[in-house]
Amino acid sequence: MKVGIISFAHSHAYGYADAVKRIPGAELVGIADDNFERGKEAASRFDTKHYGSYEELLSQDIEAVIVTSENSMHHEHVVAAAKAKVHVLCEKPLATKAEDAEEMIKVCKENGVILQTAFPVRFNSSIIRAKHIVDQGDLGEILAIKGTNRGTNPGGWFVDPEKSGGGAVIDHTVHVVDVMRWFMGAEVKEVYAEIGNLISEHEIDDCGILTIEFDNNVFTTLDCSWSRNETYPTWGDVTLEIVGTQGTLSVDAFAQKLDVYDKEGVKWNYWGDDMDFGLVNDFLTSVSEGKEPSITGTDGLKALEVALAAYESSKKKQPVLV
Amino acid sequence: MLNVLVIGAGTMGSTHGDALSKMENVSLVGIVDKNLEKAKELGRKLGAEAFGTYEEAIESKPIDVVSICLPTPIHKPYVEKVADQGFHIICEKPLARNLKDAREMIDYCKAKKVKLFVGHVVRFFPEYVQAKEVIEQGSIGNVAVARTYRGGAFPYGSNDWYADYESSGGLVLDMIIHDFDFLRWCFGEVERVYAKSVEKGNERRIDYSLVTLRFKSGVIAHVEGSWAHQTFTTNFEFAGETGIVEHDSSKSVPVRFAGRNQSQSGGGVAVPESPLKKNPYYLELEHFLSCVESDREPIVTAEDAYKAMEIALAALQSIETKKEVELDAFARIGGVK
Numbered sequence: 001m002k003v004g005i006i007s008f009a010h011s012h013a014y015g016y017a018d019a020v021k022r023i024p025g026a027e028l029v030g031i032a033d034d035n036f037e038r039g040k041e042a043a044s045r046f047d048t049k050h051y052g053s054y055e056e057l058l059s060q061d062i063e064a065v066i067v068t069s070e071n072s073m074h075h076e077h078v079v080a081a082a083k084a085k086v087h088v089l090c091e092k093p094l095a096t097k098a099e100d101a102e103e104m105i106k107v108c109k110e111n112g113v114i115l116q117t118a119f120p121v122r123f124n125s126s127i128i129r130a131k132h133i134v135d136q137g138d139l140g141e142i143l144a145i146k147g148t149n150r151g152t153n154p155g156g157w158f159v160d161p162e163k164s165g166g167g168a169v170i171d172h173t174v175h176v177v178d179v180m181r182w183f184m185g186a187e188v189k190e191v192y193a194e195i196g197n198l199i200s201e202h203e204i205d206d207c208g209i210l211t212i213e214f215d216n217n218v219f220t221t222l223d224c225s226w227s228r229n230e231t232y233p234t235w236g237d238v239t240l241e242i243v244g245t246q247g248t249l250s251v252d253a254f255a256q257k258l259d260v261y262d263k264e265g266v267k268w269n270y271w272g273d274d275m276d277f278g279l280v281n282d283f284l285t286s287v288s289e290g291k292e293p294s295i296t297g298t299d300g301l302k303a304l305e306v307a308l309a310a311y312e313s314s315k316k317k318q319p320v321l322v
Numbered sequence: 323m324l325n326v327l328v329i330g331a332g333t334m335g336s337t338h339g340d341a342l343s344k345m346e347n348v349s350l351v352g353i354v355d356k357n358l359e360k361a362k363e364l365g366r367k368l369g370a371e372a373f374g375t376y377e378e379a380i381e382s383k384p385i386d387v388v389s390i391c392l393p394t395p396i397h398k399p400y401v402e403k404v405a406d407q408g409f410h411i412i413c414e415k416p417l418a419r420n421l422k423d424a425r426e427m428i429d430y431c432k433a434k435k436v437k438l439f440v441g442h443v444v445r446f447f448p449e450y451v452q453a454k455e456v457i458e459q460g461s462i463g464n465v466a467v468a469r470t471y472r473g474g475a476f477p478y479g480s481n482d483w484y485a486d487y488e489s490s491g492g493l494v495l496d497m498i499i500h501d502f503d504f505l506r507w508c509f510g511e512v513e514r515v516y517a518k519s520v521e522k523g524n525e526r527r528i529d530y531s532l533v534t535l536r537f538k539s540g541v542i543a544h545v546e547g548s549w550a551h552q553t554f555t556t557n558f559e560f561a562g563e564t565g566i567v568e569h570d571s572s573k574s575v576p577v578r579f580a581g582r583n584q585s586q587s588g589g590g591v592a593v594p595e596s597p598l599k600k601n602p603y604y605l606e607l608e609h610f611l612s613c614v615e616s617d618r619e620p621i622v623t624a625e626d627a628y629k630a631m632e633i634a635l636a637a638l639q640s641i642e643t644k645k646e647v648e649l650d651a652f653a654r655i656g657g658v659k
Contacts, residue, residue, distance in 0.1 A: 143520045144530050146546055150561075192516050192646065194534050194542045198466035199563050207466045207561075209534045209544045211518055219518035221532045223544060225467045227561035243520070243530045243550045317514065318646050 001284055002029045002062045006054045006077045007069035008042045009035070009157060010091050012118070015276035016066050017046045023281055025288075032057035058084040064287045066118075066280070067091060070163040071170070075100040078115065082107045087114040089283040092174045093307060094300030096165025101304055105297035116283050116293035117300030119178045121238055121253065123278025127179060130240065130251045134183050140246030142184060145220040147176040151236035153226040159202040167204035169195055169310050172224035174303035175238060177212065178295070181302060183242075186216040188302070192319040193310035199227060210310050211319075233259070233268040324348050324611055325384050327409075329376055329400060330391035331355035331364040332480060334414050334441075338389045341604040343368040348611060351383040357480075376403065385409050387614060389607070393483045394419050394490055401427045405434040410614050412439045412607065415503075416495050416634065417627045419488075421656045424631055428624045439610040439620055440627035444500040445507060446605040448598070449569045453560060454508050456567045463563025465509065465541050470501040470558045473548025476527045485524045493529045494519065494641070495634045498547035501558075502535070502637075503622065503630035508560075509541045511629075515647045517637035523549070533637045571596070 003020050005013055008031065020028045030049040033039025043050035051057040054077055058065070064087040067077045074095050081088045088108065094117050095101040108115035121127055133139060149172040157163040158171065181187065195208040207225035214220070228235060238253040256272030286293045305322055313320045324347065328339045331353050342350045350370045355361035358374040365372035373379040388404045389412040390397060397413055404411050411431065417440050418424040431438040444450050457465055473493075477484045484490045494517070506512065514536040523529030529549040536542055557570040577595040600608070613620045636647040 143528065143550075144518070144532065146532060190644075192534070194514075194516070194536045196466060196540055196542055198464065198540055198542075199561075207542060209467070209542050211516055211532065211534060213518070217521070219532065221518075221534070221544060221546075223467065223469065225561065227467050227566070229462075229561075229565050232566055241546075243528070243548070245526065245528065248548075248551055319516070319644070 001026045001064065001288055002060075003027065003284065004029050004032065004057045004060065004062045004065045004086075006032045006057065006065055006067045006081070007073065008033050008038050009070045009073075010068040011154070012091055012276070013042070013066070013068035016068065016089075016118075016280050017042065019274070019277040019280035020066075021046060022277060023284060026284055029060055029062050030057050054080060058086060062086055064089070064284060070157045071165045072096045072163050075104055078104045079107050082111040082113050082115070085111055085113060087287045089116045089118055089280070090297075090300065091118045092300060093165065093170050093304045094297060095304060096170065098301065098305060098308060101297065101301040105301065108297060114283070114286055114293045115297035116286065117295050117297060117303075118279060119175060119295050119299065119303075120275040120279040121175045121179055122182060122295060123275040123282065124238070124253045125273040126251055126253050126255070127238070130242075130249060131183055133249055134242070138246065139242060139244030139249055142218050142242060142244050144218060144243045145180055146241040147180065147220060148223040148237055148239045149173075149176045150223055150225050150227050152228045152230070152232075153200050153206055159200065159204045161204060166307070166311060167197075168206050168224050168226040169193070169208045169210075170304075170307045172226070173210060173222060173307040173310060174300070176222050176240070177303045177306045178299060179238075179240070180212070180214070180220055181299070184214060184216055184218060186214040186218065188306050188322045189213050189215045190319050190321055191306055191309040191313050193313045195310065195314035199225075208310065208314070210306070212306060231265055233266050324386045324614060325351045326387045326389060326611070327352050327354065327379055327383065327385050328389045328391060329354040331357070331360040332391060335391035336364055337603050338391055338412075338607060339364055339368045339370065341601065341607050342389070343370065344604065345608060345611070351385060352379045354379050376400070380407060387412060387611065390414060393479060394496070398423045398427055401438065402430050405431050405436045408434065408436060410437040410439075412441065412610050414441045415627060416491065416499050416631055417624065418631070419491055419495070421628070421631060421635060424628050425656070428628060431624070437614060438624040439613070440622065440624055441606060442500065442503045442622045442627060442630065443602050443606045444504045445622050446602040446609065448602070449571075449574070450504055450558070453558065453567050453569065457508060457560055457562070462560065462565030462567055465560050465562045467561045468505060468509070468541060468543040468558070469546070470498075470505065470543070470556075471546045471548070472498055472501055472556045473546070473551050474554030475552060476529060476549040485527065487524050491634065491638065492519070492523060493547045493549050494531050494533070494637050495631070497549075498531065498533065498545050499630050499634045501545045501547075502633040503626060505535065505537075505543050505545070506626070506629060506633065507622075509537045509539055509543070511538050512536070512633050512649045513538045515633060515636040515640050515649060517640040519641045520550075531637070531641070535633065
């Protein structure tokens with residue numbers, strides 16, 4: 001299986017590249033990056049070829065590509081890949097606009113290629129275990145979920161709305177919304193959000209609390225803030241508190257960690273399973289077996305719609321229907 | 323020496339009675355409960371006389387201060403009755419079930435020239451007090467996002483009054499009002515409230531509420547309340563521009579006894595304890611009584627208690643209408659509920 005990566009703008013590219021290298025039968029054919037320095041460095045690190053343009057990479061003999069460019073570039077890169085008949089795993093958020101995401105889904109379908117949205121949290125072993133508990137019915141009927149996906153402001157293009165489409169809300173809403181949809185098999189009905197630019201000096205939303213109601217009447221909230229400061233022991237988190245009629249379920253997806261105290265302070269070293277490996281392996285398996293992807297472009301669009309609704313709600317200061 | 327009477331021998335009455343009985347300059351003159359046996363049992367434990375009615379107690383004892391530890395809907399008649407006698411009042415939170423009653427109670431006490439203290443005890447929990455100090459010292463910068471949690475099992479009160487939401491207001495008015503008060507103490511007035519809660523939580527005996535507050539200062543707060551969990555815990559997180567302060571009561575447990583024999587107390591179940599020389603209820607009552615003696619303003623006023631009720635009732639309105647509630651407009655009409 002010949003695989004390429006378009007852009008290392010998003011740091012998740014490193015985890016995905018590492019996963020490709022570790023998957024038997026997968027070959028990392030090349031990395032396209034118009035940032036030559038970054039592209040060359042990544043190519044040498046993963047022992048592969050650097051291409052100065054994505055067109056060049058797509059004209060190679062490859063079957064699948066991972067798109068980890070700036071959010072606003074996903075559309076161009078995914079459409080180009082689809083037209084070159086190359087299957088795509090696209091970093092989240094799928095796009096910065098719903099129209100872009102819709103077109104990406106359409107073009108991939110027309111060209112008969114897989115479009116998978118990169119929601120690695122679905123491959124976190126603790127999340128999988130929690131879904132199993134929910135599916136078994138041990139929780140009874142779900143009444144409410146409280147989620148967090150707090151993180152650190154990544155800086156760079158993430159704080160440039162032209163490239164990112166927005167800050168913390170578009171960056172950190174989609175993972176947990178996807179998990180909630182996946183756990184419940186339900187769709188989002190209404191969104192309310194309080195959003196602020198209270199932490200960073202950049203003009204970008206860096207904190208938000210969303211209230212998300214689903215069509216099965218379950219209400220949820222999500223903290224998507226970039227509120228972890230530099231001395232906090234971790235860069236990010238995913239937690240869920242699920243309240244059901246027969247019990248409660250607490251999930252902390254990255255709780256499997258060591259507490260390390262060194263000269264720089266305290267750090268949390270995660271020792272749980274590598275979810276990036278699970279995601280990339282799943283994608284490449286779907287490609288090689290010609291299966292439907294386990295996470296679709298539509299899943300990416302549905303999660304994006306919630307983030308976009310959150311921005312609208314915050315502007316209107318009232319709940320909005322999705 | 324202050325003579326203090328406690329009305330209500332339930333959980334809060336026991337807690338207040340226990341703290342008052344340990345104070346040097348306080349005489350716990352009696353415990354009143356309409357269930358006289360309950361009053362007697364607590365009275366025996368604390369070395370105080372038991373009465374079946376408030377009227378019997380005031381006939382036989384000198385009284386300076388009365389602590390009202392009764393279900394919310396009967397706070398008002400007792401506050402007025404006690405104020406009529408000219409005794410100072412410590413009333414459990416929430417002050418009342420609706421804003422009209424609360425305002426009338428505050429005005430009544432003013433007219434009768436008695437002090438009215440409301441038991442917003444979280445302002446006396448050392449972890450909360452210290453978190454507020456850390457915020458004020460400025461090392462974490464201005465707070466952007468505040469998160470609080472308070473929860474445990476669905477409570478059983480006398481006649482199961484907590485489950486009667488027309489009386490208790492459910493966990494939003496009865497329990498997470500503590501967090502509303504604390505957050506308002508830290509961040510000032512609230513601009514907007516949006517809240518969700520389990521439907522028919524009282525019938526299911528599972529309640530869970532998630533409330534978002536937007537403060538006029540810009541701070542965003544997420545307040546979580548639960549009567550759906552097994553054991554009572556609280557936690558909070560204040561994330562600022564340059565740092566974070568957080569606390570989880572389930573982790574700050576210095577003593578944990580697990581008995582081997584089922585017959586021992588705690589048999590089979592670990593009993594967590596966080597011992598302090600003076601527990602927060604003791605500190606709260608000690609403070610209120612010192613305000614009586616020195617005629618000072620308390621750390622938490624009856625007006626603060628009223629404002630905390632406004633937030634809680636706005637949250638209940640948001641839950642019912644499924645819409646955001648602008649607090650100033652809500653306050654102007656004195657709250658719908």
